[in-house]
Each structure stands twice: as structure tokens, then as C-alpha cells.
Amino acid sequence: MEETYALRMEHVSKNYGDNAVLKDVSLSVKPGEIYALIGENGAGKSTLMNILFGMSVIRDTGGFDGKVIIDGVEARFNSPNDAMAAGIGMVHQEFMLIPGFTITENIKVGREDTIPTLASRIFGKSLEKLDNKKMNADARKALDSIGMDIDQHVRVAGLPVGYMQFVEIAREIDKENIKLLVFDEPTAVLTESEAKGLLSVMRSIAKRGIAIIFITHRLSEVMDVADRMTVLRDGEVVASKNIIDTDIPEIAELMVGRRIEKLVDENETHYTHSDEIALKIRDFQVDMPGETVNHIDLDIHKGEIFGIGGLAGQGKVGIPNGIMGMFPAYGEVEIFGEKLQFSKLGDALHKGVACVSEDRRGVGLLLDESIENNIIFNAMTIKREYLTGLGFAHLVNAKKVRAFAKEMIKTLDIRCTGPQQRVGSLSGGNQQKVCLASALALNPRLLIVSEPTRGIDIGAKKLILEHLVDLCRNHGLTIIMVSSELGELRSICDRIAIVAGGEISSILAPDAPDVEFGLAMSAARVSQEVS
């Protein structure tokens, strides 16, 4: 007898332009089953969910191939409303709640129960009266069913984060025809005990026959609640297994996978242990929204390429931003023995640290300015180079600037019409090269590059990575590279720290086994560390 499935997705493929983000993905979820969807950032999980919900971004970019079958009927949703009508709900990572409304109102918003009134009989349904009694009773029922004993009349504003999550769930299960519920990293913002509570709620929802798709990075949670799982990597299904047949190390290995592309060829391991410490970090904390760093201790030696990896939102990006003073930071940071003062704006720059920001359009560049002005800007403001003194003012020395910009354009192979082209009109890869040139113009002692290859083509990627290696090996520059792409870190770094939950979960050698990287990223502690 054929099994019935709440949801089947068959041979789903999706391209954004020439870029294939999903390749022939199939999965099927039974009613009452918790199905885990696992993968690194960019593995295609969100795209898959966007397809499921009929988000307009999919249709606007040319639709998708394959089939979505709900309860045995093929569905083509044109909008998230269609998906909701078909009984699919979503619990978001960022809450979609209205703070000024009560819990009941949040649960019922858009689906209010109403009683006909005299006016509504004449002028139509929009003038019906709210049936508060029924709505409160429904809300109560939904809250009770997930074991939440909070008063439904309380406003959402000011509720603890964990409670908001439960209100979202209550809203979804209050929908009568709900068949499939997607949890998108629901535990990311929760404390451990809240997360535990959430997992037990998921189990009880599943018992009622509702299918659940559970997207998470926390592998221990997958082992706890899920029945089956699929691992996505680079848009492909790597494996689909029953949870009983697998374990955390195996999933971790599947998730990371062995990247065959070796971006930079190196025959020998160059890492010579230098005793001089370039960057000493003690009890370092950064308040960067979405990338909080808690208590990090690190020693980075002179002349090494130090990688910092980890999943998005775990805090790896917070480290460079904290050092550069973009977000409030606490703790102790010493650069070549000099203590960094967080209160002084631009102190890291003055102490010889240059940084290529991960947000090149937002932070890294002046898009309306020319290439040459972008390249020399920091050197001019921080080191007062490329200036001509006029007694009362320092004017920018256009000749020197032009010469240096031309040199950089040549070394880094920046494809442009000339040093005066507007940076905003360059391609991403070339913009990134301008960012790098601007950092190098400072002639730094320590270079921090954050996501240097995000969103750029393979040629530019290779050139940038090669240049970084060259700077380190032949010019003795100490480099810290923060990247989401593990393959890239492993191809050029001497040591790689993996950040999870705002802390260093482990420091690994680039040739450490995949499983250790996978475990470190999902914050499962491993004892082996290299120093």
C-alpha cells in the first residue's frame, strides 16, 4: 500500500540567473512526522521554503522546475496566502508579531471571528462585530495545547523572547486546516531551557498529526526530536536518512562535505610558528545585533593567516566589527602589544590594523566616489598621506593618488575604465578588489578581511585569495580571514577558529577531518584542538 504524504516535493530545481541554487531536490514528509532539513548557509534551505510558500521572489526570477504535492494534489501557489489556505504554516526565526496587540489579537489577526450586527447586515461583512469571547477561547485552547499558561490578554510587547516564539506557534496551530508547519531555526534565539520546551511542543504538535519541517543548525536537537532528515549541500540532496540510522558526527560530515576545489595551490605547509603575538584578545565581547560575540580569547601569531569560520549569526562577523569599533566592544585587545582603546574612534586603524568589511557596499566603499578616492581615502585620513600642505589646509595630491591607484589597479587586476570610474558602477568582484586596495594603501601590520569572496565570481575569488597568501608569505603580513566558506578558509589558512554561539568552539588545523569542522559549527564540543 502506498504511504500517504502530507507534502512531497519532487525533482525541484531552481536557478537564479546562471546560478543553480537547487538541483533536483526531492523530499517527502508524512503526517505527524518531524522532518529535519539540515545544511550550511547557502545550501538552499530558504529557497526550498520560498518555493513551498509560493513567495513572489521565486516567480519573479523565473519560477522553478519540479512538483510540489500536498496531500496527493499538485499545488502551485502564487502567493503565501495560497499556501496558508492549503494548510501550510510557518514559525519564523524573526517573529512576525505586532507588539501593541494582545496575544489573542496576534493569534487571530487577519482571521478574526465576527458576529453580524445591524450595520453589517446593511453595509456588508466589514462592519461585523468582533467575537472576542470566541477568539479568547480559541486562543486559550491553542495556548493550552502547547502548554503555555500565560494570560491571553497580555500585550506581546515586553514578553520574553521565548514566549513570543510560542505565540507564533499558537497562531499557526489555531488555524483549523493546518497540515504542515515549518519551523525555521526556531531555537536560534532561545535559551537552552526555552529550546527544550519548544522541542517538546513540537513533539506534541506532531502527535496531533501535523507534519513538521524543522530547519536548524543544532544537530543535537535534530537527534532529539526528528524522525527523518535530509541534508542539503550546495543545492543538492546529499543524504536522506532516518534519524535512528545516523549520528551527529555523520550528519556533521555530510553537512560540511569535502570540497574538491582547491582555490590556492600550495605545496608545503608554510606555517612556521612565530612567537610574536600580533593580536591578543582576552574576554572579548561585541554587541553586534545578530552577530553577538561573548567572551572570546584568542592569540594570533605574527605572519600567519588565521581563519575564523562558523555559521551566519554565530558571531564570527562580530569579531572584526568589534575590533574596528563599528559596534560596542568590551574586553582586552592588544595589537602587537599595544592596548586597543575602544572608546577612541578609529584606534585600530591608527595602530596598524586594516579591515576589509563584509558589507562592502554599505561600509567598505563610497559608491559615488571614484576608484582612486576610495583607494586612498583611509591612507589620506589616517596616515595623512597623499596630501600637499598649503599652510592653512591639506589638499589631496591628485598626482600621487593617480599614480598609486593605477599601480593598485594593475596589481589587483581591477577591471575598470580608469582610476576615475565611479566605484558604484563596478562589478562586485572589482569592488572587493578596491576595498582590498584601500586596506593595503594603509600599509597595515595586521589585515582583517571579512567575507572577502562573498558574491564574487570564481576568477576574482582566486585572485584575491592568491594575493592574500602572497602578502602573508612574502611580505610577512599577518592576516585574519573571516569567512562563511569553509572550503576557502581551509585552502589558505594556517589555523581556523570556528565560532558558534558567540564563542570559539574550537581551533582546528586546515586539514582536520570534516567531521570536526561540522561538529564545531554546530557547537558540539570536541576535545582535540591544535594550538
Next chain:
Amino acid sequence: MERMTKAVKNFGLPRIIIIAFFLSLLVAAAVTGMDMAALLGDVVRRWAMYGILVLAMVPSIQCGIGPNFGVTIGIVGGLLAALITIEMRFYGFFDSFANGGAMMQVCIAILLALILSSILGILYGMLLNRVKGSEMTVSTYVGFSIVALFNILWLMLPFKNGTSIWPLAGEGMRTTINLEADFASVFNNLLAFKIGNFEMPTGLLLLFFLACFFVWLFTKSRTGMMMSAAGANPNFAKAAGINVNKMRILGTTISTALGGVGIICYAQSFGFLQLYNAPQMMGFACVASVLIGGASISKARIVHVLLGTLLFHGMLAVALPVANNILPEGNLSEILRIIISNGIILYALSKAKEAGK
């Protein structure tokens, strides 16, 4: 064809329309037999007269506070400076200088205006740092409020000279003060020459160009580049170790100080100091001028000032006599001016998101 549409787009349709309108006004003036030489002289005079006030928009736009509707603050500072020099003349301060000391007086007035307006500008800049994101609204109303505040001051100033105070009451400033005995037209007459009926206000024009040159020089300096970076992308500036708030105060101060200098140049050319509510709407004309010249609310260059002032004020200078000639209705040109200046501001605000070329 494609190239042409692109060129039109780059130059800006409204500017093309305004230029066409300006030219058609000139043609109309010529056809109706008006004195073209005198008319063109008037255009040049008004260009130089309003120039520095419009120039005040550049530092404010570059430092990120947008077009400075509150340039009125600088204007009242300049007016106060001018009043002080009139009082100084009354006590015989300038008697020992050549030609009655008018040139000395106007220079002192400019110096004082720089000081007074800078002080006001610093305070104003600090205020604007607290209202990031709604600078244009706030600066408009701050501009209005400062006019009201100074209305009280004008009534209370303890000046004694007969030029400034009400002759009957014996205290309080007049609404319009004749500068005939002070520095009326000193810059206009400096090195001035005449070709037929065309009068060249050489001194004033040179002063305007000199001010433009200094502002341009500033934008090419280290501080100037830091300031425009802070305006263009505060996050970039922060990452580069630049104190964005300080740069905004600097830009606001320079803008306000230019407003103070600008009103003195304006007044000496006009021949009168206008107190009380006269400066209230001046900010709008300045904003409209620089926007017509091609600036946006986030980007402005000197060439926008030169072109915008010429178009906006040149057009008004021509429109008045032409309109009076064709339609003998008294208020027509004033109505025209209001429609054009407000229309331009409206257009510019609706295009606020697009960066200027």
C-alpha cells in the same frame, strides 16, 4: 536617439525645461523691444548677489544634513553683524579710513558675520545631530523660529544710530534699513565697468567666484573629503575612524557662516538691510536654486551653484519686466517666482532617493 535620451536624462529634464523657459523669456524680452543690455546686466547682478547664499547649500548637502533650509540662521547672524557695523560707523569708527570707510565697514561686517553665524551654526549643528533623518523638516522650522526669535531681538537692540532705529519711537530697528550711507554697492562698484547699458558688477562677481573657489578647495582637502564621506556614507566614515557628528557640525557651521556672508553681499547690492520677516523664505529660494542647478539632496557641487543661481535668479530677473510688459498685472512675477521655487523643491524632494550626477 538612445544616446540623446541618455544625455537628456543625465542633464535632467527639469533643467532643460527651465533653460528653455529662460531662453524663451529672453527672446520675448527682445521681441517686445526691451533694453537687452540692461536686462542682462540685471541677470548678472542677481547671479552674483544671490550666489554666496546658494553656495551655502554645498557644505550642508555634502556633510549629510541635506539642503540647509535653516540658512536663515546664518542670514540673521549676518544681519546682526551689519547692524553692529552701522552702529560702529555712527560712533565714527570708520571715519579715518579712505572713501568714508565703506569698504572697511563691509569687510568688518563680513568678518563679524563669519563669527556670529559660525557660533549660531555650531549650536544649530548640534541640534541637527539629535534629529538625524528628519533634518529638512527640522531645519525648515528652526529657520522659521530663529526669524521669530530675532524679531524680538531687533526690537530690543540698544542701538542709537538714526539709520537703524525707528525715527519716531527712538528705539527698535526699522524693517528696512537704507545702506546708502554705509556700504551700499561697494562690491558692485569695485572695478565695475559699463558696455552700453550693460553694467558689470565686477567686485561682487569676483567675490562670489572667490567664495566658490574656497569652498571647492575645501572639498579637495583632507577635512573636506572626510566631511563628504561622513555625509555620503556614515558607516564608511565610522569604519574609517571619522567622527560623523563632528563632520556634520562642521558642514552645518560652514553653511551657516556662508549664509551670513551671503546676506551681506546681497544687502550691499540691494542697498537695504531687510529685517524682521524678510529672511523667512530666503532659505527656500536658495534650496530651489541649487536643486535647479542639478544638485540632489545628497549631492551638490560648485557647478550646481553656478548654474542653478544663474537659471533661477536670472529667470526671475527677466520674468518680472517681461511679464509686466506683456501682462500689466502687478503681482505676476512674484506669483511666478513662488510657483517655480516651490515646484522645484517639490520635484527635488520627490527625487530625493536618486543621487545627483
